[in-house]
Amino acid sequence: MTVAPTTGPGTAGAIAWDHIEKGSDLVIAAGGDGTINETAEGMIGSHVPLAILPGGTANVLAMELKLGKRMSLVAERLNQCPARRISMGHLTCGSDISRHFLLMAGIGLDAHIVHHVHLGLKAKTGKFAYWVAGWSLFGRRLAQMDVEVDGHEYPTCSFALISKVRNYGGDFEIAREVTLLDDSFEVLLFQGRTTIPYVRYFLGMIGKGLKGVRGVSVVRGRNVKLRQHDDRPVWVQIDGELAGRLPAEISIVPDALTLLVPQSYGSNTIRL
Secondary structure, three states, X not given: OOOOOOOOOOOHXXXXXXXXXXXXXXXXXXXXXXXXXXXXXXOOOOOOOEEEEEOOOOOHHHHHOOOOOOHHHHHHHHHHOOEXXXXXXXXXXXXXXXXXXOOEEEEEHHHHHHHHOOHHHHHHHOOHHHHXXXXXXXXXXXXXXXXXXXXXXXXXXXXXXXXXXXXXXXXXXXXXXXXXXXXXXXXXXXXXXEOOHHHHHHHHHHOOOOOOOOOEEEEEEOEEEEEXXXXXXXXXXXXXXXXXXXXXXXXXXXXXXEEEOOOOOOOOOOOO
């Protein structure tokens, strides 16, 4: 086994591909969702399996797979996780950004929070820094966007979540009927000129879910096009990392990656 530490942001993918080229038959990524995203980016097109050991602020992927948070315990369970081929999301953003993601893309409100989170506070307090950045927006006017899902136009909204997982931020479930094993996204579109309606959305999120909640559209799709509604910039994040600004297009890439997944994952999820 070879241990290869990253040397900075954006290096994990190249390290993974280099080891695959040299004959590695398994890549294990230890770190947060950003590190795992970078590693997966370097493995697309290969059939070498990716396994994860959770670290970072939230590690949504580990929570989604119900692997737990302790690296040592997760490592002991890896031999119980069969290899599964999964699809990934692909983002083109502006004229020069082309990236893949495992988990989700967030456009609008949550990407604005990611953009404004205080990095020093994040280093000291973890997820609390995101709550601080979120509450700082309470009552403010939000940038708006126009969204098209598989050719169908939807009402102007201020937050779009395009997800392949149920877990969000490590603590909540927003999408409720999707798994990594699906070849489509669950798309949630939230209307609101200010953050005030998001109090109602939050209550729905921690309750029975957001289907049927006024101001929220929940649909399935494989291709999503987004553009800003006016001259206010709208930010995009993928897998918890800022990726750019609208306009953007997001699509499913089938059969993109081999991932070690617990045998029970997805068995209790109802999919449309």
